[in-house]
Amino acid sequence: MQDAIIVTYRIETPGDPERVAAKIASDQSTGTFVALPGETEEVKARVAARVIALRPLEPVAEPGFGRDHPAFATGSRFNRAEADIAFPVEAVGTDLAALMTIAIGGVWSIRELSGIRVLGIRLPASFAGAYPGPQFGIAGSRRLTGVEGRPLVGTIVKPALGLRPHETAAMVKELVEAGVDFIKDDEKLMSPAYSSLEDRVKAIMPVILDHEQKTGKKVMYAFGISAADPDTMMRNHDIVAEAGGNAAVINIASVGLGGLTFLRKRSKLVLHAHRNGWDILTRHAALGFDFAAWEPFWRLSGIDQFQINGIRVKYWEPDESFVRSFKALQQPIFSPDDRPLPVVGSGQWGGQAPDTYAATGGSTDLLYLCGGGVVSHPGGPAAGVRAVRQAWEAAVAGIDLGIYATDHPDLARAIEKFADGKHA
Amino acid sequence: MQDAIIVTYRIETPGDPERVAAKIASDQSTGTFVALPGETEEVKARVAARVIALRPLEPVAEPGFGRDHPAFATGSRFNRAEADIAFPVEAVGTDLAALMTIAIGGVWSIRELSGIRVLGIRLPASFAGAYPGPQFGIAGSRRLTGVEGRPLVGTIVKPALGLRPHETAAMVKELVEAGVDFIKDDEKLMSPAYSSLEDRVKAIMPVILDHEQKTGKKVMYAFGISAADPDTMMRNHDIVAEAGGNAAVINIASVGLGGLTFLRKRSKLVLHAHRNGWDILTRHAALGFDFAAWEPFWRLSGIDQFQINGIRVKYWEPDESFVRSFKALQQPIFSPDDRPLPVVGSGQWGGQAPDTYAATGGSTDLLYLCGGGVVSHPGGPAAGVRAVRQAWEAAVAGIDLGIYATDHPDLARAIEKFADGKHA
Numbered sequence: 146m147q148d149a150i151i152v153t154y155r156i157e158t159p160g161d162p163e164r165v166a167a168k169i170a171s172d173q174s175t176g177t178f179v180a181l182p183g184e185t186e187e188v189k190a191r192v193a194a195r196v197i198a199l200r201p202l203e204p205v206a207e208p209g210f211g212r213d214h215p216a217f218a219t220g221s222r223f224n225r226a227e228a229d230i231a232f233p234v235e236a237v238g239t240d241l242a243a244l245m246t247i248a249i250g251g252v253w254s255i256r257e258l259s260g261i262r263v264l265g266i267r268l269p270a271s272f273a274g275a276y277p278g279p280q281f282g283i284a285g286s287r288r289l290t291g292v293e294g295r296p297l298v299g300t301i302v303k304p305a306l307g308l309r310p311h312e313t314a315a316m317v318k319e320l321v322e323a324g325v326d327f328i329k330d331d332e333k334l335m336s337p338a339y340s341s342l343e344d345r346v347k348a349i350m351p352v353i354l355d356h357e358q359k360t361g362k363k364v365m366y367a368f369g370i371s372a373a374d375p376d377t378m379m380r381n382h383d384i385v386a387e388a389g390g391n392a393a394v395i396n397i398a399s400v401g402l403g404g405l406t407f408l409r410k411r412s413k414l415v416l417h418a419h420r421n422g423w424d425i426l427t428r429h430a431a432l433g434f435d436f437a438a439w440e441p442f443w444r445l446s447g448i449d450q451f452q453i454n455g456i457r458v459k460y461w462e463p464d465e466s467f468v469r470s471f472k473a474l475q476q477p478i479f480s481p482d483d484r485p486l487p488v489v490g491s492g493q494w495g496g497q498a499p500d501t502y503a504a505t506g507g508s509t510d511l512l513y514l515c516g517g518g519v520v521s522h523p524g525g526p527a528a529g530v531r532a533v534r535q536a537w538e539a540a541v542a543g544i545d546l547g548i549y550a551t552d553h554p555d556l557a558r559a560i561e562k563f564a565d566g567k568h569a
Numbered sequence: 570m571q572d573a574i575i576v577t578y579r580i581e582t583p584g585d586p587e588r589v590a591a592k593i594a595s596d597q598s599t600g601t602f603v604a605l606p607g608e609t610e611e612v613k614a615r616v617a618a619r620v621i622a623l624r625p626l627e628p629v630a631e632p633g634f635g636r637d638h639p640a641f642a643t644g645s646r647f648n649r650a651e652a653d654i655a656f657p658v659e660a661v662g663t664d665l666a667a668l669m670t671i672a673i674g675g676v677w678s679i680r681e682l683s684g685i686r687v688l689g690i691r692l693p694a695s696f697a698g699a700y701p702g703p704q705f706g707i708a709g710s711r712r713l714t715g716v717e718g719r720p721l722v723g724t725i726v727k728p729a730l731g732l733r734p735h736e737t738a739a740m741v742k743e744l745v746e747a748g749v750d751f752i753k754d755d756e757k758l759m760s761p762a763y764s765s766l767e768d769r770v771k772a773i774m775p776v777i778l779d780h781e782q783k784t785g786k787k788v789m790y791a792f793g794i795s796a797a798d799p800d801t802m803m804r805n806h807d808i809v810a811e812a813g814g815n816a817a818v819i820n821i822a823s824v825g826l827g828g829l830t831f832l833r834k835r836s837k838l839v840l841h842a843h844r845n846g847w848d849i850l851t852r853h854a855a856l857g858f859d860f861a862a863w864e865p866f867w868r869l870s871g872i873d874q875f876q877i878n879g880i881r882v883k884y885w886e887p888d889e890s891f892v893r894s895f896k897a898l899q900q901p902i903f904s905p906d907d908r909p910l911p912v913v914g915s916g917q918w919g920g921q922a923p924d925t926y927a928a929t930g931g932s933t934d935l936l937y938l939c940g941g942g943v944v945s946h947p948g949g950p951a952a953g954v955r956a957v958r959q960a961w962e963a964a965v966a967g968i969d970l971g972i973y974a975t976d977h978p979d980l981a982r983a984i985e986k987f988a989d990g991k992h993a
Contacts, residue, residue: 173757175728191763192731207631213854214885236730238761242797242823247730247757250822250846254884261849304599306660306671307616333597333671337662339615373666373826373870375799376834398674399666401825402797410800422674425685425857426849430637432856433849446797460678461638 149231151197151267152248152438157209157260157431159217162226163199165257170194170230173251192236194248198229209260209431216256223259239275241402241442249434260431263438268478276445278483281415283510286450286486289391289415290326290365295541296513297486298533299327299365300526303516306333310340310348316520317349321356321364323526325519327512329394330369332419342370342381350388367392367417367450371400375407386413392450397443398422409447417450417488418443428461436466437473444478444485450512451485456500457565458491468504475508487511494518494529494563495536495546495556502540509541523558532559573655575621575691576672576862581633581684581855583641586650587623589681594618594654597675616660618672622653633684633855640680647683663699665826665866673858684855687862692902700869702907705839707934710874710910713815713839714750714789719965720937721789721910722957723751724950727940730757734764734772740944741773745780745788747950749943751936753818754793756843766794766805774812791816791841791874795824799831810837816874821867822846833871841874841912842867852885860890861897868898868907874936875909880924881989882915892928899932911935918942918953918987919960919970919980926964933965947982956983 158165174194202225208217217223230248237247249263281289290297300320302313320328336342349366357363370381370393378400385393392415397405399422409416420443426433440451453470454462467489474487489501493515502508515533522529532555539549539556550557582589598618626649632641641647654672661671673687705713714721724744726737744752760766773790781787794805794817802824809817816839821829823846833840844867850857864875877894878886891913898911913925917939926932939957946953956979963973963980974981 174730189731192761207636209635209853210885211633211853211855212631214887235763236761238759240759240796240798240801242795242820242828243757243759243761245823246759246795246820246843246845250820251757253846253848253852254886256883256885258885306598307613333667333675335662335664335667335670337616337660337667339659371666371670372664374664374830374834375827376831377664378827396666396670396674399669400827402828403799403802403824403831404666404827406798407800407827407831410798419670421670422677424677428677429634429853429856431635432853459680461634461680461682462678463638 148234148269148271150234150237150244150248150269151229151231152263153265154228154230154252155202155225155262155264156228156258157205157223157225158257159208159220159223159259160257162201162224162228165255166196166199166226166228166230168257169228169252169255170196172255173247174232174236192233194230194232194236196228197231200227202226205431209429217259227264234269234271239272241276241445245402245442262430262432263434265435266438266441268441270479272445273479277409277447278445279447279449279485280409280412281449282482282484283486286415286512289363291362292326294509295534296509296511296537297326298530299329299512299514300325300519301329301331301514301516303331303520305331306337308340310344313340313345314348314352317366318352319526320520321352323519324530325364327365327367329367329417332369332394332396332421335369335371336381342368343384346384346388346390350390354389365392365415366390367394367415369394371396373400373404375404378404378408379411382408382412382414391415392417394419396421397448402442402446405443405446405448412447415449416447417452418448418485419452424461436470440473441478444483448485450488452488452490454491455489455493456497456504460491464504471505488514490514492518495533495559496564498536498540499546509537513537518563521562522555523562524555528555528558531555572658572693572695574658574661574668574672574693575653575655576687577689578652578654578676579626579649579686579688580652580682581629581647581649582681583632583644583647583683584681586625586648586652589679590620590623590650590652590654592681593652593676593679594620596679597671598656598660616657618654618656618660620652621655624651626650629855633853641683651688658693658695663696665700665869669826669866686854686856687858689859690862690865692865694903696869697903701833701871702869703871703873703909704833704836705873706906707908707910710839710936713787715786716750718933719958720933720935720961721750722954723753723936723938724749724943725753725755725938725940727755727944729755730761732764734768737764737769738772738776741790742776744944744950745776747943748954749788751789751791753791753841756793756818756820756845759793759795760805766792767808770808770812770814774814778813789816789839790814791818791839793818795820797824799828802828802832803835806832806836806838815839816841818843820845821872826866826870829867829870829872836871839873840871841876842872842909843876848885860894864897865902868902868909872909874912876912876914878915879913879917880921880928884915888928895929912938914938916942919957919983920988922960922964923970933961937961942987945986946979947986948979952979952982955979
């Protein structure tokens, strides 16, 4: 099998994982529940998926899908294995919706599984030309913001919902003057009546452009342009682009592969992905996806910046999971250019910079996104931005934050306000 | 709060469900982790979500998200409640991607939840005009097939993958001559190189049209037109429509709301939804969605026929779950016309007709989809179709299948081959 997609699953079953792996391969290519006249050996040879490796794991005592299903109500041994299954490209093609349907969507429904998680996907070279990947990615995000040698420092307009456009613009003015590199709408803000995208753009873009004219620095503002209707999303895109904006927040899980693909083909904007909705697909360790198996769909479809939480976030995600996600985005799929800029956020204020730097192998190729961590700094947002930059300087230099803070008062005040426990 | 979307969640937490419900309402509207200058009372009054009802449930001993998370590693009491939360339409708007992001996607990530399931959504009248709903639905599906007073009988070309277009066409010829009302591509078949959509349409449509000319009966053939790229999907749509076809299989979870919305606005075809990928969002009883809370997104976006499994299926889904799904589709959202035709399939052969009829309140408004149940009938597909129709005649007349089979030999042979256990 020369040209194949290889998907790695962690299988859990009260039965025999090897038999279940074989069933996945069969069900997801030629199989059905009775022998059929057309299912010849020739057909099978051409399109059948095959289990190419099986690695047994320790069994577990509780079934991933829970005890509500009669088949898993009792029993204290659920067998597990990692299985690599190869799907011929001839059978699947290079369409990502087909891949999602065949290698993933269908698998979730197999009766014998008490748990199933997709751990990884290796795509053959035939996919390389079939998808655009990021238009801007890391290099483009740096070029457009003029930031080199350190993380981009960004913030989010808060409260998430409720501000009218002129109120938002006033806040944006304060934030651009504070020295941030990047600002975004909260992902929940798209185009409600009280703050339509059009009115928001009209209010905010003059602030951005005015600041650029005065200082030479163009702050990247990512407007929430998501919409269920791709035509609406494109109109929103055009409103932003025509007003001189250069970025947009896309709720990828809500608009889906179709929405993103449509937009990417026509886009002039940096596409900043919020993965809101993703958590239900990964939070139970025995179910769903590892991020490394999910993110390629969105990267190949054209995401430039990818939100992935951070260290000590306010959400459920543990630090190790964030680090794995960061490292997944650092890996080229086909080329270094298909790497989006990782966006590190949630409860960030600078204090997590040293651990983030250490855990990600000493990378500063990231957008560090602070909401309250910037705007609620006791010295105001400008001091907040300085504190975050100072924290990153210390992290990169390998200097303890407390020591660095002795001659960096903005950082000192941030530590005083936000250090562990005080901001939760 | 006059114009609000009301979402019902089943909350599970080691803490206090009432506090967590309040946190959902706050986080998903104005909230962030520190008090913010702009978060005035006026803003809150305008856009804040509110818990409008809380109904305590029995606690459970195992956390829905599993024991891998330190916060849930120990403990044997996870408290539960149903919460109704009202989101002002002023804050959300009527965009389904915004609704998905605000009321659902964001909730999955809340740290304090050990389990979370969305049970239902009530949409206010302002959504009624915002979405097209089904173009054909039940009435259109009946009109196009000429079938009244009984379920449509359909089948699926098998093997799922591997047949070349001329092989598929030969099988379709046999199936249309057998008297089926509906045929579909397996959902895994879209447009691989060995059977491109274009070649498949060229091979199959003449068979359909020839049969129509000879008999007056136009069999509805649903071609797999899904693609990640909406432009590709539209080209596929046009290929089918221009060749005289009238239906298409859409893998809704793979193409997403964007793909479906784009297609529906331009579509001339009956859109037959396969929900492949959905199972991971519903299979764990403490997590994800009830179907009743998920299907409205797709119905409003324009699905005409909706696959929902059936009684005694080969997949994981229990019968009660199927019945709830069927009943959900029977409920109008805003009007009877927004009801798609339920598609009952998986391991069906007619034997499940009496139980299906009884459990769904005596409905024959459905498409009854049999794969092997038709094509593997010992008397051939024509006998298989007759057997299925006979099973439904018996079900509607309230006659035991075994008794009806005494003077209906096709049904008798189906029972002999497929009855419980023999087809698994």
